[in-house]
Amino acid sequence: MKKRTSLMFLAFILMLSLALVGCSKNTANESSSEGEGSGSEEAAVDTLVFGRGGDSVSLDPATATDGESFKVTKNIFETLIEFGEQDTELAPGLATEWSNSEDGLTYTLKLREGIKFHDGTDFNAEAVKFNFDRWASGDKEQYYYYNSQFGDRIKEVKVVDDYTVEFVLNSPLAPFYKNLAMSPFAIASPAAIEEFGDKFMENPVGTGPFVFKEWKRNDKITIVKNEEYWQEGLPKLSQVIFRAIPDNSARLNALSSGEVDLIDGVNFSDVGTIEANADLQSFYRPSLNIAYLGLTSTRGPLKEKLVRQALNYAVDKEALIDAFYAGAAEPAKNPMPPVVAGYNDDVVDYEYDPEKAKELLKEAGFENGFEMELWAMPVARPYMPDGQKVAEALQANFEAIGVKAKIVTYEWGTYLDKARLGEADTFLLGWTGDNGDADNFLYVLLDQDSIGSNNYSFYQNQEVHDLLIAAQSTADQAEREKLYKEAQVLIKEDAPWIPLVHSQPALAGKANITGFLPHPTGSDVLSTVEFK
């Protein structure tokens, strides 16, 4: 017993001394931390904390495929050609001028002079060639975007002089310039790529307004001001911290309590609360997306065009927008949003008309309706805030014309795998454009070549295919737009989808933030952002 008491006593002494050490450290530190205090407080004013739904996967834009990665790399790296501030028009980036030959096979770009990468090495034509050679030499899985956008189309990248670079193509590629402006094709420092090798994705070095500082996975990424940035007076912030806060409500809570300054992925139903709060403001991202219900045209009654048209007539899109998008969306009639060049506004949508739908069903021989599965997305996306509820609304719409839809859902990865294999009768899905080109919607989502990748509805129409291929290989923009407009008329008639809405994803920030311009592609340059 005695032994135990003395043990207890020892433990007590230990705890006491620990506490004392803690206290003495405290007082010893006070003076020094006060000294730093003013400095860190100043830094806090021009530090922006950006709350978002997930962490990045890779900070090497060439190997990244997810939006959360590009959100960060967009601020560390720059592309040869940039998109406009809030649209997908072409604007000068690392290249100041560009031109191409008549036949669309040779593209010449003049590069901006005097730019350095964050590691102090020079940006020049050699660096551009190095990057393109790197992407072309890697395998398909590694450089996904390079292979999907350029494939083996680029024959050669020539260094004409230090600041002129020439691309020679095997066949014309109409969206060439738009592709160059996409985040994955940002130019990285060759020296850093060689130095870090496989670890480059954790040590990104570019020319952008911010320099990479630290990455704690699944938690936060810190980037700091590039003091040598070539654009005078930018960036305005000294530091940006990207934090991953997966739950939408928790993220809004973090904004309300002041832990973060700006958040994306705001529930449409929360916009009202934000607007009522004087300390906060809301933003809308210009729409570059489409939410749709795919009608797999290889399955059961859905093989019939009349049936697919009938389902189109049955859906009340305005009601969906009021109920689930708080009005921040417009009804979709084409498979791409109106901002994309080549959008055909003359296409007439199947209006909401259940009677007409029933007539078509009768004509198709399904007078008594039929049963089908309706797949509901298990995750929220900017174009689809609540898949389950949207599915229920559609179910009610279909019920009204005698079609019994059974709602089905799977874990997200499985959902995509199964839908890609054509196992869904009808499925909810959507798409956010990468480069604002019509090709990136129509060819990627509805061409017969894309069956097995992104054409989940197994839509096949030779005429549409010919138009889309012709549009890909024409350099003449007016001609391309004409071809895309024709394709949209055919697609409308065939009704492989029910195009639902184009949504404007909502964001929110502190009221004193200025200069934030949400970009339709979802990757925002934060160099002009500041606190009032």
Place this chain on the structure above:
Amino acid sequence: MLTYTVKRLFSLIPVLLGLSLVVFFMIRAIPGDPAQLILGQLATKEAVESLTKQLGLDQPWFVQYFHYLGNLVTGDLGESIRTKAPISEEMVPYLMATIELSFCAMLVAVVIGVNAGIISAWFQNSWFDYVAMVLALIGVSMPIFWLGLMEQWVFAINLDWLPTSGREEVRNPVTAITNIYIIDTLIQGRTDQLVEVIKHLVLPSIALATIPMAIIARITRSTMLEVMRSDFIRTARAKGLKMFWVVYKHSLKNAIIPVLTIIGLQTGLLLGGAILTETIFSWPGIGRYIYEAIGYRDYPVVQSGVLVIAFIFVMINLVIDLLYAAIDPRIKYH
């Protein structure tokens, strides 16, 4: 005591072997070709073949298993498909984050749960007993995500006492050494950061502690009630011992074994079951690490994550077993 410990350690060997076998067959139980699944529909035939080879899937299963076991013994958990990093390195920060949170949650759960149980038993059928047991019932049935959001709303937004999410004040970041931030800030003598780290721990710890706390309180109460009715307690009271000592020393010591069992099981469950809390409070822990790996079809990470959690679970139970023996000397002779 030493021989007992050694004996218990040896008895772990078959458990760990069985564990590794189960986890090993997990990835093989996925229908279809794992290499194809990992690479996706569009993978070329060559890529599938080379990955099959790389994973050693072209060899008989026992060769594969011993190879896998060999890697495990040397601490090699393989490579993440998504990030290409070695899992044994990549996992450490996540694991430490979870351990820190689970430890704090268990501290809250044990201190409050055990005491609430004891007092309820001591003053059986008093108002304290009723209130505590109703609260415990609510605690067991509380949806964690709702509780978490409510905590944030009350303590962070309305009262502005505590932060809603994360592990640290991001504008004043902690330099990680052990990745257990309480220890890191102590080593570096950064008391300003220590306060922040503790503040960040409070809300998620309470959310995570709710269910185990309720369970512990109920178990403690019922075993204490049983013990306090026994003869030796009556003797202790009869000889005039203060009630406090009777309860906290004589009774508790005899009632603690089932309570310890529950504490051990609950601690193990916390490690793996903290995904909801980690999501609501954006805590970068191992639950979310594995959950996200599932979404990306990153099988090696899922496999290794499950293995590590299961291993820790086994270890905690070993510690509990040893504690039994320390508390009740009769156990080691059985």
